[in-house]
Amino acid sequence: MSDDSWVPPLVMVAVDLVILTLRAAKLHVLLVERGVEPYLGELALPGGFLNNAEEDILDAAHRELSEEANLDSPRLHLEQLGTYGAPNRDPRGRVISVAYLAIAPGLPEPVAGTDAAGARWEPVEEVLSGCVKLAFDHHGILVDGVERARTKLEYSALATAFCGDTFTIAELQQVYEAVWGVELDLRNFYRKIQGVPGFIVSAGTDRRTTKGRPARLFRAGGLTALYPPLVRPGSSTADEGE
Amino acid sequence: MSDDSWVPPLVMVAVDLVILTLRAAKLHVLLVERGVEPYLGELALPGGFLNNAEEDILDAAHRELSEEANLDSPRLHLEQLGTYGAPNRDPRGRVISVAYLAIAPGLPEPVAGTDAAGARWEPVEEVLSGCVKLAFDHHGILVDGVERARTKLEYSALATAFCGDTFTIAELQQVYEAVWGVELDLRNFYRKIQGVPGFIVSAGTDRRTTKGRPARLFRAGGLTALYPPLVRPGSSTADEGE
DNA sequence: CGAATAGTGTCTATAAGACATTATACT
DNA sequence: AGTATAATGTCTTATAGACACTATTCG
Numbered sequence: 001m002s003d004d005s006w007v008p009p010l011v012m013v014a015v016d017l018v019i020l021t022l023r024a025a026k027l028h029v030l031l032v033e034r035g036v037e038p039y040l041g042e043l044a045l046p047g048g049f050l051n052n053a054e055e056d057i058l059d060a061a062h063r064e065l066s067e068e069a070n071l072d073s074p075r076l077h078l079e080q081l082g083t084y085g086a087p088n089r090d091p092r093g094r095v096i097s098v099a100y101l102a103i104a105p106g107l108p109e110p111v112a113g114t115d116a117a118g119a120r121w122e123p124v125e126e127v128l129s130g131c132v133k134l135a136f137d138h139h140g141i142l143v144d145g146v147e148r149a150r151t152k153l154e155y156s157a158l159a160t161a162f163c164g165d166t167f168t169i170a171e172l173q174q175v176y177e178a179v180w181g182v183e184l185d186l187r188n189f190y191r192k193i194q195g196v197p198g199f200i201v202s203a204g205t206d207r208r209t210t211k212g213r214p215a216r217l218f219r220a221g222g223l224t225a226l227y228p229p230l231v232r233p234g235s236s237t238a239d240e241g242e
Numbered sequence: 243m244s245d246d247s248w249v250p251p252l253v254m255v256a257v258d259l260v261i262l263t264l265r266a267a268k269l270h271v272l273l274v275e276r277g278v279e280p281y282l283g284e285l286a287l288p289g290g291f292l293n294n295a296e297e298d299i300l301d302a303a304h305r306e307l308s309e310e311a312n313l314d315s316p317r318l319h320l321e322q323l324g325t326y327g328a329p330n331r332d333p334r335g336r337v338i339s340v341a342y343l344a345i346a347p348g349l350p351e352p353v354a355g356t357d358a359a360g361a362r363w364e365p366v367e368e369v370l371s372g373c374v375k376l377a378f379d380h381h382g383i384l385v386d387g388v389e390r391a392r393t394k395l396e397y398s399a400l401a402t403a404f405c406g407d408t409f410t411i412a413e414l415q416q417v418y419e420a421v422w423g424v425e426l427d428l429r430n431f432y433r434k435i436q437g438v439p440g441f442i443v444s445a446g447t448d449r450r451t452t453k454g455r456p457a458r459l460f461r462a463g464g465l466t467a468l469y470p471p472l473v474r475p476g477s478s479t480a481d482e483g484e
Numbered sequence: 485c486g487a488a489t490a491g492t493g494t495c496t497a498t499a500a501g502a503c504a505t506t507a508t509a510c511t
Numbered sequence: 512a513g514t515a516t517a518a519t520g521t522c523t524t525a526t527a528g529a530c531a532c533t534a535t536t537c538g
Binding site for chain 1: 525526527528529530531535537
Binding site: 010049050051052053056083087094096228229 | 254291297327328
């Protein structure tokens with residue numbers, strides 16, 4: 001079975017990014033129009049191969065984030081999602097892709113200065129529902145990425161990664177509502193959020209608008225794990241009765 | 243930057259397994275003594291390279307599970323843990339390792355008929371504390387695997403994967419206590435477990451012992467996600483005050 | 485002072501934590 | 512009957528869900 005002259009197969013390693021953000025109170029994902037074969041002209045997650053045999057995978061993810069999305073804030077949330085390695089997922093040969101999940105605060109308008117032909121924010125709903133098709137197995141990767149984000153919102157302070165440096169409690173609530181696709185009670189949300197010490201800390205200032213009472217501004221506290229968690233409603237779906 | 247003649251670097255892909263089980267009410271991990279360089283003679287997680295360029299990664303994990311641990315029950319829990327790809331993690335060259343977490347029910351005594359020199363169950367505590375050293379970056383992989391198991395016990399029915407086909411509630415409690423390293427109140431545990439419909443279903447029979455009242459036997463229900471979750475005590479560690 | 489937006493308080497139901505007793509089988 | 516192990520019940524406390532009012536700013 002094991003032969004002295006045997007050598008393991010060599011494969012290409014890609015990094016793909018699920019970059020989520022909030023735009024107009026809806027969850028969006030960054031997609032690029034492919035400029036090369038295969039799937040030329042089709043939509044895909046941003047990503048690419050390792051640059052060289054010495055590049056660390058996480059470094060490659062950061063590099064792609066910078067090259068393809070023009071996003072390179074060191075405070076950007078970036079975590080490994082999973083590795084996708086079906087033998088025929090790429091017609092160019094054996095490619096395994098390490099997927100990362102990135103969360104970005106709502107950005108100005110366009111995603112300029114990118115490497116890929118065209119990069120754009122697409123509502124996640126459009127892609128999950130199948131109205132917008134993705135190249136490779138990227139649909140499955142996106143599904144996993146969105147599910148990860150939904151889950152991590154419950155047990156971690158990930159929601160603040162969707163917000164700018166400072167944000168109001170109402171904005172934070174919009175994050176939860178958009179990612180989970182539910183409506184939350186404003187008063188219970190205030191109580192809950194402020195009951196978790198270290199989740200958000202006051203920024204001291206207010207945000208004034210043309211009308212109405214100014215909203216207090218907060219910034220993310222150092223807390224990463226949320227105890228007790230913020231349980232997503234409607235999860236009580238029992239699988240079987242008895 | 244992108245040149246027409248450029249080709250991505252080729253790397254070797256390994257699969258490593260964190261196989262956890264319960265032995266004598268303590269959490270154990272399966273380790274093998276390496277029979278080849280590098281790290282010859284040292285302890286490591288079971289694993290190996292992809293067999294050929296057409297082998298699926300998950301299939302490779304199952305194959306290693308069978309070859310190195312003699313475990314191949316199709317009902318065995320096996321899930322991807324993460325991918326470890328630091329450039330210098332393996333002296334043989336660029337190797338990225340896809341780690342899987344496997345949960346096995348308490349097995350008879352030895353892990354016989356294995357491919358590796360010697361395979362044995364080691365208490366997780368011994369390894370996490372550093373008393374037992376592992377080759378490569380396997381210590382970190384084990385840490386992640388144990389943490390994953392601890393977390394999934396809270397929100398999923400993973401605990402039943404540590405048990406045999408049928409089990410008592412007391413045995414299930416031992417799983418939680420061993421993996422979390424805490425003591426749980428027996429009465430609250432009974433109430434909680436039986437309050438989640440579909441988590442465990444009665445197997446009809448009892449388990450008789452020499453002394454005392456027989457315990458009712460259960461088997462795993464179809465449920466995978468636990469709602470509400472079983473929160474691990476002592477998690478309320480606030481990061482900062484104000 | 486009215487409109488618009490921000491923030492808080494109360495009541496109720498459900499779940500968690502602490503704790504003592506009853507139940508069944510065997511010798 | 513005694514012992515050993517299995518299982519259940521109650522009280523208290525905390526947290527979640529439903530719901531209505533007060534507060535601040537601006538024109």
